Amino acid sequence: MEKLLEVKDLEVSFKTYAGEIKAVRGVSFDINKGEIVAIVGESGCGKSVTAQSIMRLIPMPPGIIKKGSIIFEGRDITKLSEREMEHIRGSEMSMVFQDPMTSLNPTMKVGAQIAESLIKHQKMHSKEAWKKAIEMLKMVGIPNAEKRANQYPHEFSGGMRQRAMIAIALACNPKLLIADEPTTALDVTIQAQILDLMRDLQKKLNTAIIIITHNLGVVANLAERVLVMYAGKIIERGNLDDIFYNPRHPYTWGLLMSVPTPDLDKSKKLASIEGTPPDLFAPPVGCPFAPRCEYAMKICYEKYPEEFTVSDGHSVACWLMHPLAPKVKPPVGKGVTLS
Amino acid sequence: MMVEGMPLVEIKNLKKYFNVGRGAVLKAVDNVNLQIREGETVGLVGESGCGKTTLGRTIVRLYEPTAGEVLFEGKNVHKLAGQQLKEFNRKAQMIFQDPYASLNPRMTVRDIIGEGIDIHGLYKNKERTERIYELLSLVGLNKEHANRFPHEFSGGQRQRIGIARALAVEPKFIVCDEPISALDVSIQAQVINLLMELQQKLKLTYLFIAHDLSMVKYVSDRIAVMYLGVIVELATSEDLHKKPLHPYTQALLSAIPIPDPETERKKKRILLEGDVPSPINPPKGCRFVTRCRYAKPICTEQQPELKEVEKNHFVACHLY
Numbered sequence: 001m002e003k004l005l006e007v008k009d010l011e012v013s014f015k016t017y018a019g020e021i022k023a024v025r026g027v028s029f030d031i032n033k034g035e036i037v038a039i040v041g042e043s044g045c046g047k048s049v050t051a052q053s054i055m056r057l058i059p060m061p062p063g064i065i066k067k068g069s070i071i072f073e074g075r076d077i078t079k080l081s082e083r084e085m086e087h088i089r090g091s092e093m094s095m096v097f098q099d100p101m102t103s104l105n106p107t108m109k110v111g112a113q114i115a116e117s118l119i120k121h122q123k124m125h126s127k128e129a130w131k132k133a134i135e136m137l138k139m140v141g142i143p144n145a146e147k148r149a150n151q152y153p154h155e156f157s158g159g160m161r162q163r164a165m166i167a168i169a170l171a172c173n174p175k176l177l178i179a180d181e182p183t184t185a186l187d188v189t190i191q192a193q194i195l196d197l198m199r200d201l202q203k204k205l206n207t208a209i210i211i212i213t214h215n216l217g218v219v220a221n222l223a224e225r226v227l228v229m230y231a232g233k234i235i236e237r238g239n240l241d242d243i244f245y246n247p248r249h250p251y252t253w254g255l256l257m258s259v260p261t262p263d264l265d266k267s268k269k270l271a272s273i274e275g276t277p278p279d280l281f282a283p284p285v286g287c288p289f290a291p292r293c294e295y296a297m298k299i300c301y302e303k304y305p306e307e308f309t310v311s312d313g314h315s316v317a318c319w320l321m322h323p324l325a326p327k328v329k330p331p332v333g334k335g336v337t338l339s
Numbered sequence: 340m341m342v343e344g345m346p347l348v349e350i351k352n353l354k355k356y357f358n359v360g361r362g363a364v365l366k367a368v369d370n371v372n373l374q375i376r377e378g379e380t381v382g383l384v385g386e387s388g389c390g391k392t393t394l395g396r397t398i399v400r401l402y403e404p405t406a407g408e409v410l411f412e413g414k415n416v417h418k419l420a421g422q423q424l425k426e427f428n429r430k431a432q433m434i435f436q437d438p439y440a441s442l443n444p445r446m447t448v449r450d451i452i453g454e455g456i457d458i459h460g461l462y463k464n465k466e467r468t469e470r471i472y473e474l475l476s477l478v479g480l481n482k483e484h485a486n487r488f489p490h491e492f493s494g495g496q497r498q499r500i501g502i503a504r505a506l507a508v509e510p511k512f513i514v515c516d517e518p519i520s521a522l523d524v525s526i527q528a529q530v531i532n533l534l535m536e537l538q539q540k541l542k543l544t545y546l547f548i549a550h551d552l553s554m555v556k557y558v559s560d561r562i563a564v565m566y567l568g569v570i571v572e573l574a575t576s577e578d579l580h581k582k583p584l585h586p587y588t589q590a591l592l593s594a595i596p597i598p599d600p601e602t603e604r605k606k607k608r609i610l611l612e613g614d615v616p617s618p619i620n621p622p623k624g625c626r627f628v629t630r631c632r633y634a635k636p637i638c639t640e641q642q643p644e645l646k647e648v649e650k651n652h653f654v655a656c657h658l659y
Contacts, residue, residue, distance in 0.1 A: 042523040042524065042525060042526075043523055143613075157614045158387075159614055160614070187386035187387055187550065187615075188386070188550065188552070188591060188594045188595055189386065189590060189591060189594045189611045190386075190614065191594065191596075192593075192594035192596070192608055192610060192611075193610060193611075195596070196608070196610065214523060214524055215596070216524070216598035217595060217596030217597055217598045217603075218596050219598070220596060220597065220598050220599055220600045220602075220603045221596040221603045240600045241600055244598070244599060244600050245600075254525055255524060255525065256598065257528075258524050258525050258527065258528035259524060259528075259553070259598050260553050260554055260556070260557040261553065261597065261598065261599065264557055266557060266558075266576075269532055269535075270528040270531055270532055270557070271528065272525060272526075272528035272529040272532055273525035273528075273529075274529070276493055276495070276496075276526075
């Protein structure tokens with residue numbers, strides 16, 4: 001498979017009056033052409049900051065990319081000028097945000113917002129761009145597209161706005177689409193529509209998608225590969241089935257167990273992860289999850305674990321994987337005991 | 340599991356309309372009947388704008404109803420006055436969705452929790468302080484937290500403060516309005532476990548409003564599904580999941596993505612076309628008719644009544 005994006009050892013910080021927040025602390029991953037990768041984790045784990053760094057949407061200052069490179073189709077985008085970046089953003093890669101209410105321009109017709117990027121990036125004439133805009137609206141399943149293109153965002157419902165956002169993002173046929181919690185603000189029946197739409201479009205246009213979410217159901221529905229983030233680091237990565245059926249990191253176990261499955265008995269307690277994530281002003285030296293981890297050993301507090309390979313494409317940053325560590329049976333998944 | 344007992348709350352033909360100007364009326368709750376028995380948890384699910392929060396708020400008297408009544412321990416709550424009203428306000432409490440907006444930022448945790456205790460004159464001086472500490476430890480916080488302000492806490496901790504505040508006046512009935520939807524997954528489980536523990540310990544009755552059906556299934560004894568201001572289905576949480584009868588419930592259940600890749604790959608989804616119509620001019624007849632796969636002529640003419648088609652399983656649909 002061909003690599004589209006390569007993030008290497010990325011570190012992003014924010015300078016605030018209270019000190020420096022280390023939001024992303026050394027993250028590396030690849031995205032291949034046309035694949036769907038999910039980044040999961042809780043709020044504040046750095047998943048959105050990672051995505052925004054790829055789009056170069058981090059406000060600087062206060063944000064700074066301290067280290068690392070983001071290579072998109074052979075070019076390191078951390079080194080591009082803002083003007084060069086403008087050519088890539090919206091045409092080669094684009095983003096769909098969580099809140100469709102605030103991310104559309106309320107003073108512009110929806111059709112014009114789609115046509116805008118076509119005129120800018122593909123140098124289309126306005127008439128041609130308008131036609132394409134209507135086509136895009138049809139593609140994302142908006143009925144009466146001709147009429148709808150002439151309306152303003154406030155005349156659209158939440159689900160329709162998110163469809164319009166996707167239409168804008170896909171208008172120039174980008175190679176990479178980043179969807180940051182695209183369905184969190186939507187109702188379940190509308191969420192199902194949007195997820196279906198994204199999958200269809202990915203098949204049709206062969207766009208690679210990075211989907212950022214904390215909803216494991218959405219991940220299971222859409223993703224092919226999963227990156228699990230915690231406190232600014234990727235703590236486990238693997239194919240969808242690796243993560244759900246053979247998870248190896250205690251945090252992943254906790255995440256998987258804290259969502260009730262439909263057949264969960266009421267008499268059983270939900271497994272919760274006690275405590276809260278660490279303060280990223282002063283991230284711990286060792287594993288950031290150690291204080292909440294019931295399997296924590298002495299070394300976990302002292303040294304950040306290296307990434308251990310479980311199988312091809314599946315790796316985990318946890319000391320339990322060390323050959324000398326005690327054997328622990330994962331409480332979830334169909335997995336075997338750790339070897 | 341059914342909790343057999345006296346109804347603690349009885350909602351009879353309750354209507355709550357809002358005037359939205361130019362003579363238009365938004366029918367947020369339209370003729371709802373529901374009984375909540377002592378000690379049980381009733382889940383109330385539906386999509387945004389279906390009236391579930393309005394229903395919850397009308398029950399605890401945050402809204403005056405347009406028509407119909409709510410009986411709490413046999414008395415109409417909207418007709419209460421004086422001492423009886425005060426007693427109702429103590430017994431029925433609410434936990435809000437947004438832990439950031441529902442705590443007064445200028446009050447310490449001690450005063451937030453103590454306010455209800457003072458109003459109802461439950462404890463004084465040393466006893467009051469002890470009670471506050473006891474409540475804090477009950478919800479998993481400690482006494483050092485008492486002198487802090489809400490902004491010093493995380494979302495999950497704030498929700499715990501909101502729960503402690505509700506429990507401070509020793510209520511019998513709590514309306515939980517989406518208590519976990521603003522929280523992270525691992526924190527959601529903490530709060531849910533806490534709510535269920537407290538229910539057992541303190542014999543509480545809950546009306547649990549949420550849109551996360553798998554969580555609602557886990558906490559509730561019975562579930563009511565709302566669509567555009569009406570209850571379309573009411574059943575035990577087991578029955579509702581095993582055998583959803585209303586086409587809307589079926590679609591809703593199939594739309595939830597399950598955190599299991601194999602189930603997701605196999606699942607046949609019932610996709611609903613379009614959006615929820617506006618509650619200002621809801622469709623004639625059955626409210627769901629515009630999106631229903633099985634719609635018949637009668638569905639556009641006559642609104643179906645909620646009827647018991649199987650034991651303890653109620654559905655409002657012309658198919659049954």
